[in-house]
Amino acid sequence: MRFPIISSGSKISIWFSNIKELPSSGKWKEVLYNYNDIKQAGVQLTDSSIFPPILKACLAFSFRCGKSVHASLVKQGFELYPSVQNSIMDFYAKSGALSSAMGVFDYMKKKDSVSWNIIIRGHLHLGASNEGLGLFIQGREVGFEPNISTIVLVIQAYHRLQAFDDGLKFHGYLIQSGFWSLTSVQNSILSMYVDIGMVFARKLFDEVHDKDVISWTVMIGGYTQIGESLFALELFKQMVSESGIKMDGQIMVGVLKAYANLGDISMAKLVHGFIVSRNLDYDLFVGNSLIDLYCKCSDIDSAFRAFSEMPQKNIVSWNTLLSGFVRNQKYLEALMVFNLMGNEGVDLDEVTIVSLLQICKYLVHLHQCELIHSRILRKGFELNELVINSLIDAYAKCDRIIYAWRQFCQIKRRDAVTWSTMISGFTNCGMPDEAIAVYRDMHLSDENPNHVTLINILEACALSAELRRSKWAHGIAIRMGLASNVAVGTAILDMYSKCGAIDTSRRAFDQIPQKNVVSWGALIAAHGLNGLPHDALALLSEMKIHGLKPNLITALSVLSACSHGGLVEEGLFLFKELTENHGDELRLEHYSCLVDLLARAGKLDSAFNIITRIPAGMKPGASAWGALLSACRNYESTELGAGALGQVLELEPSISAGYLLASNIYAAGGSWVDASRMRWIVKERGIKMVAGYSLVHIDNKPHRFVAGDKNHPMSDELYSVIEQMHSCMKMDMRAHPPSVNHNSLYT
The missing domain is CATH 1.25.40 (Serine Threonine Protein Phosphatase 5, Tetratricopeptide repeat)
Incomplete structure (x- = not known):
């Protein structure tokens, strides 16, 4: 069998034809093979139209090959052809080599609109916004005509730079030039207006006649971004009922974010059903947004089901x-x-x-x-x-x-978050002096603190309980202009309450213009902490008068105040209200606080009954059993204390408080062997002993006096004062013996 002989002229014709036709099917490598065959055959190229597809193939396959083609063009004298120059410039711009692209552009003697569009688009596409806009202005001065893609990139550049004044002027140019009628241009301008202000964006949106899915997506996303989720969802309902536009995954992601901000689980399930009915649940981004929506609505089971049903996960x-x-x-x-x-x-x-x-x-x-x-x-x-x-x-x-x-x-460049985290860390570990030292270092490093840093330093000062230092931190808040911020103001009042300055706490509270449930709760807790339970209850009523509904944390603060103030009836009434209004929402802390309230008042059996009746799913914690155990020591209830002791040691085997309480109970009952055994266990297991202390303010400076410690420089003076007070109390008792109502002992 003999194969037909193909003449060299036919081969060249086939090569040229292939180079021009293969790009339509994306066969870039074959384009370069044909170009290489032409070069090896030593054919002299005379048709400049062959080079644009070759350069496009180089762009898809090899930057080095493109530079080689450029060099070959220069040798053959084709670099002066405008179409070839534009192709070379386009190759460099799309390869990210802007300096090479500018070199070709500057060398061009005759620049047409294609040239300007290529170089401007290249800069804007690669994020060189200022340079690209400068070239656009130069091009307009010589009368070049921008294409649609260049117009869209110019709008995006103004948006990215937040040069809104120039963007508004450009909007005027678009109206005059006729580009404004194009939907892609309208959507780009609309996206910029969203960042200028939703009022302006909505007005512009209403003026757009041919809205597409992108137009609606931009507006819904804009409302969601500024926290106006209800407006976003109203717009979505309008879109569904009026426009007849086919939904896509991108717009549903924006809608799901709006529902997530609201945290409404019933609406979340409705929109999930809508997504399934429109066959959008297969979309990966929609699936991820559904998981996020359910998590933010605290419906973890539904989040896991949505996750499990996703056909594809990343x-x-x-x-x-x-x-x-x-x-x-x-x-x-x-x-x-x-x-x-x-x-x-x-x-x-x-x-x-x-x-x-x-x-x-x-x-x-x-x-x-x-x-x-x-x-x-x-x-x-x-x-x-x-x-x-x-x-x-x-x-x-x-x-x-x-x-x-x-x-x-080890961090060389620390930002405000890093500094704040370290300050918070020292505070959390009970090291306020170190936390404040870190803040001073931050100040010296010229890093500007934010409101989180400020809150952390306020917490550190609260922990140190030093009034002078707290006033210093308050002064920082005032200088930063954040003292009236609700979160910072709440931290300030809490700080002063820890220093015992309850009047100053109230003044700090009064300086918060927009008080919320958290700030009221902090003020209530402050009064409870400082032994003013009646005032705490009065503040609860005052809070309700101002139209704010107490949450579970506020109720816990009031319960704690009643517990420490011995207001048993008030505490029981409050807990009854909580049960009626919140029911299943009550947490273990509320039951533990009720146990502490009853135990402190000596109602040990009632406290024990509360523990046994804690709802299923809540295992009584060490705080509840510890409160009962402490009361058993105070009221010498050995039998009930033994049961509470076992629970405390099981729940907190590595904490010394339970062992010490048990040792004291045994000692009070004369069981010295058991008391010694408890202390021996603490020593044998290497459990760290946490000694009790009293905090006494002298000349606005706090002094900690640890139990049994006489090494403090002022301990002699303190113990002398205590002895004098003790003697005075004894003398007063002898002079005015208390009268005993025998009938009251049995009531």
Whole structure:
């Protein structure tokens, strides 16, 4: 069999034809093969139209090859052809080599509109906004005609630079030039107006006749971004009922974010049904947004079901579910999700690491925190600011402030978040002096503190309970103009209450213009802390008069005030109200506080009955049993105390308080062997003893006097005063013996 012989002329014709036709099917490599065959054949190229597809092939396949083609064009004298020059410039611009593109542009003797569009679009597309806008102005001066893609990029550049005045002027140019009638241009301008102000954006939106799905998406996203979720959802309802536009995944993501901001679970399920009915549940981004929506509505079960039903998942899906469990304090379930990630072969990223550190922080898992730290180093995440700040925070919460400080010292460039995290860490570990020292270092480093930094330093001053230092921190808040901020003002009043300056706390509260439930709750807690339970109850009534409904935390503060003030009847009445109004929402802390209220008043059997009647799903904690155990010591109830002791030691085997209480109970009952055994167990197990102390303010400076410690420089003076007071009390008792109503002993 003989093959037909193809002449060299036919080969050249085929090569040329292939180079011009193959790009339509995206066969860029074949284009370059044909070009290489032409070069090897030594054919002299005379048709300049062959070079644009060759350069496009180089753009898709090899930058080095494109430079070689450019050199070949220069040698053959084709670089003076405008179409070839534009193709070379387009190749460099799209390859990111702006300086080479500008070199070609500057060399061009005759620049047409294509040339200007290429060079302007190249700069704007690569984020060189100022340079691109400057070229656009130059081009308009010589009369070049921009195309639609250039117009859209110019609008986006004004938007990105937030040069809204220039953007408004450009809007006027678009109206004059006729570009305004194009939907893509209208949507780009609308997106810019969203950042200028939603009032202006809405007015413009209403003037647009041919709205498409992007127009609606921009407006819904704009309202959601500024927290106006109800407006966003009203617009969505209008879109569904009036426009007849086909929904897509992008607009549903914006709608789901709006529902997530509202936290309405019933509406969340309705919109989920709408998504399924429109066959949008297969969209990956919609699925991730559904998980986030359910997590923010605290419906973890539905979030997990939505996750399980997703046909396709990515790392964002896993992280959204994991962070949702953490946000809802489902830490053990979050660990199960992480284990599932490992079983599915999903590799963790920085967001996963941060969620895991949150779990370690709340569960106080130091060993797990160290394991995660080693993963951070292996993955090279130690330069990620969010990861390192979370690691510092986790170590501090695990009571390893030295580890936290070591990480902090290794950071070369610290931002306000890093400084704030370290200040918070020292405060959390009971080291206010060190926290304040870090703040002073921050001030010297010229890093500007934010309101979170300020709140952390206020908490440190509250912990030190030093009035002069607290006034210093208050002065910082005033200079920063944040003293009237509700969060900062609440921290200020709490700080003064810890110093015992309750009147100053009230004045700080009065200076908050927009008080909320948290600030009222803090003021109520302040009065309870300072032994003013009646005032705490009065403030609760005053809060209701101002139209604010107390939440569960406020109620807990009032219950605590009643407990410490001995207001049993008031506390019981309040708890009854809580049960009627909140029911299943009550947490273990509320029941523990009620137990403490009854136990302090000597109603031990009633306190024990409350413990036994705590609803299913809530296991009585050490605080409830500890309150009962402490009362058993005070009221010498050995039998009930023995049962409470077993519970406390089981729940908190590594904390000294239970053992010391037990030792004191045994000692009071004359069981010296058992009392000694409790103290021996503490020593044998290496449990850290936390001694009680009294905080006494002398000349506006706090002094801690630890129980039994006579090493304090003012201890002799203090004990002398106590002895004098004791003697005076004895003399007064002898002079005025109390009268006893025998009938009252039996009532």
